[in-house]
Amino acid sequence: MKSLGFLSFGHWSPERGSQVRSASDVLLQSIDLAVAAEELGLDGAYYRVHHYARQLASPFPLLAAVGARTSKIEIGTGVIDMRYENPMYMVEDAGAADLIAGGRLQLGISRGSPEQVVDGWKHFGYAPAEGESPADMARRHAAIFLQQLEGKGFAAPNPNPMFPNPPGLLRLEPHAPGLKDRIWWGAGSNATAEWAAEMGMNLQSSTLKDDETGEPFHIQQAKQIRAYRARWAEMGHERTPRVSVSRSIFALMNDTDRMYFGRGKERDQVGFIEQQRSIFGRGYADEPDRLIEELKKDEGIAEADTLLLTVPNMLGVDYNAHVIESILTHVAPALGWR
Numbered sequence: 001m002k003s004l005g006f007l008s009f010g011h012w013s014p015e016r017g018s019q020v021r022s023a024s025d026v027l028l029q030s031i032d033l034a035v036a037a038e039e040l041g042l043d044g045a046y047y048r049v050h051h052y053a054r055q056l057a058s059p060f061p062l063l064a065a066v067g068a069r070t071s072k073i074e075i076g077t078g079v080i081d082m083r084y085e086n087p088m089y090m091v092e093d094a095g096a097a098d099l100i101a102g103g104r105l106q107l108g109i110s111r112g113s114p115e116q117v118v119d120g121w122k123h124f125g126y127a128p129a130e131g132e133s134p135a136d137m138a139r140r141h142a143a144i145f146l147q148q149l150e151g152k153g154f155a156a157p158n159p160n161p162m163f164p165n166p167p168g169l170l171r172l173e174p175h176a177p178g179l180k181d182r183i184w185w186g187a188g189s190n191a192t193a194e195w196a197a198e199m200g201m202n203l204q205s206s207t208l209k210d211d212e213t214g215e216p217f218h219i220q221q222a223k224q225i226r227a228y229r230a231r232w233a234e235m236g237h238e239r240t241p242r243v244s245v246s247r248s249i250f251a252l253m254n255d256t257d258r259m260y261f262g263r264g265k266e267r268d269q270v271g272f273i274e275q276q277r278s279i280f281g282r283g284y285a286d287e288p289d290r291l292i293e294e295l296k297k298d299e300g301i302a303e304a305d306t307l308l309l310t311v312p313n314m315l316g317v318d319y320n321a322h323v324i325e326s327i328l329t330h331v332a333p334a335l336g337w338r
Contacts, residue, residue, distance in 0.1 A: 001336065001337065001338070002304070002305060002306060002307050002332075002337040003043040003044060003074070003242075003244075003305060003306040003307070004042055004043050004044070004306075004307055004308075004309065004327070004328070004332065004337060004338075005037075005042060005043055005044025005045060005046050005073075005074065005076070005244075005306065005307075005308045005309070006033070006037055006042060006044070006045060006046065006308065006309050006310075006311045006320070006324060007046045007047070007048065007078050007246050007308040007309065007310045007311070008030060008033065008045075008046070008047050008048065008056070008310075008311050008313045009048040009050075009055060009056075009310070009313065010026050010030060010047055010048055010050075010055045010056030010313060011026070011054065011055050011313060011314050012025055012026040012054050012055070012314070013054055013314065018314045019314060019315055019316030019317075019319075020313060020314045020316070023054075026055075026056060026313070027056075027061075027062060027065075029313070029316070029317050030047060030056065030062055030066070030313070031062070031065050031066050031069055032317045033045070033311070033313070033317050033320055033321070034066045034069070034070055034073060034075070035069055035070060036317060036320075036321040036324075037073060037321070037324055038070045038071070038072055038073040040321065040324055040325050040328060041328060042073065042324055042328065043073065043074055043306075044073060044074040044075070044076060044106065044306070044308065045066060045070075045073050045074070045075050045076070046075075046076040046077060046078045046106070046108070046308055047059060047062060047063075047076075047077055047078070048077070048078055048079075049077055049079065049080050049081060050115070050116070051081070051084060051115055051116070051117075051120055052115060052116035052117045052120055053115075053116045059077050059080060060093040060094065060096070060097050063075050063076075063077070063097040063101070063105060064096065064097040064100045064101070066101070067097060067098075067100040067101025067102070067104060067105075068100055068101075070101075070104075071102075072104075073104070074104050074105075074106045075097075075101055075104050075105055075106065076105065076106035076107060076108055076184070077106075077107055077108045077109070078108040078184075078186065078204055078244075078246065078308060079108040079109055079110040079112075079184075079186035079204060080107065080108065080109045080110070081109075081110065081111070081112030081113070081115070081121075081138070082109050082110065082111060082112065082137075082138035082139070082141040082142045082145070083111065083112050083121040083126065083134050083135075083137055083138045083141070084112070084120070084121050084124050084126065085109075085141055085145070086141075087141045087142070087144040087145035087148065088144070088148060088172060090145055091145060091148045091149060091172045092172055092173070092174070094107060094149075094176065094179060095149075095172070095173070095174045095175055095176040095179065096174055098176035098179050098182075099174055099176055103176070103177075103178060103179075105176070105179060105182060106182050106184065106202075107179075107182065107183050107184065108184040108185075108186050108204045108244075109142055109145070109183060109184070109185060109186065110138070110185060110186030110187070110188075110204075110206075111134070111135040111138035111139065111192070112134075112138060113273075114273060114274065119134070121134065121137075139195070142185070142199070143199070145183075146180060146183060146199060146200070146201070148171075148172055149176075149179055149180040149183070150180060151171050151172075151175040151177070152169075152171060153168050153169030153170050153171045154169055154170075154171065155169055155170045155171070156169060156170075157169070157170050180200075181200075181239060182202070183201050183202065184196075184201060184202040184203060184204045184242070184244065185199070185201040185202070185203060185204065186204040186206050187203060187204070187205060187206060187209075187224065187228070188206040188208060188209045188210060188278070189209060189210040189212065189224075190210075190212060190223070190224050190227050193205070193224050193225070193227060193228040193231075194227055194228060194231040196228065197228050197229075197231035197232040197235060197237075197241070198231060198235055200235070200237055201241075202241050202242040202243065202244075203225065203228050203241065203242070203243045203244070204243075204244045204246075205221050205224055205225060205243065205244065205245045205300065205304070207246050207280065207281055207310075208273070208278050208279065208280045208281070209221065209224065209278065209279060210276055210277070210278060210279075211270060211277045211278055211279040216268055217268045217279045217280065217281040217282065217300070218281065218297075218298045218299045218300040218301070219299050219300075220279065221245060221281070221299070221300035221303070222299035222300050222302070222303045225243050225245075225300070225303040225304060226303065228241075228243065229241070229243070242305055242306055243303065243304045243305055243306065244304055244305075244306035244307065244308055245300050245301055245303075245304040245306075245307060245308070246307070246308040246309070246310055247281065247283065247284060247298075247301065247307065247308075247309065247310065248283030248284065248285075248309075248310045249283070249284045249285075249291070249295070249309055249327060249331070250283075250284065250285040250323060250326075251286075251287075251288045251291055251323075251326040251327055251330050251331055252285060252286060252287050252288075252291075253288075253322075253326050253330070256319075257285075257323075257326075260312070260315070261285040262285065263285070266282040266283045266284070266285075267282050268280060268281060268282050269282075281300070288326075288330040288331055288334075291331055292331055292334045292335060295331070295335060296335065307337070309323075309324065309327060311323060311324070
């Protein structure tokens, strides 16, 4: 059994053929897709976060809206770039969204990926401390965020407050009990996966990772997951962690599916990001019986307890609901995911 969700990159564009032509369209359709996915029996609705782009950027209004329109489905991100975040204010936003959703938030955070502009976090008012890299700054923000999610008082109350205070030091409000255990770190290397385990976060294994061994992506990803779980056990955390991977998976059910995705087999791709050799995982598209046999060979999927299906959101809600239903009906049962 696996927890199955969708991951939307939240693109919008007025170009010809797009069903998502504006920022308003992508926000409203993101809510509608979560509602449709919940009705189909999917377990999670996750959204990518990118700044300076025609994509979803400010996650918490969207997460709160999805929480208000649904009742069962997990609602998450994959991922929030912590270089851009004020961790104190983020605690308040996340707490409010989680309470609206009834404790269903699953927040993926990370050091971020290359963005549309150079050092975009500078324009948000953030800068690494002396001796820090931007990645170090992101991890520092994440550590503060995790600490404040514990809900412990730390701020001295005003002796003459406008409204009465509870006794003792004050914490950030609203506090969302249990949210700290539902934070995930998006890791692109074995070392950052192990750091996530040390910090007590769940793992979102990235769609790309440092090419550390030259092996196929899914094998490197499986090794990363095993290293994460080993480090988690060494840390002695009490709870069982969760691990997600994401894949583009399309069951070719009709001529429309074949037109969009019937290009033949894809392969891993290797490239360089910020001078680091990186490997990008392949996608899957085939007739259901052949698709099932291909997916059986994916060691990364086998190691994870949660699989996020990346969806082509610009093709509209109805088509993406069809993509999800095809996997749930014709693929997931044969693989033991359902």
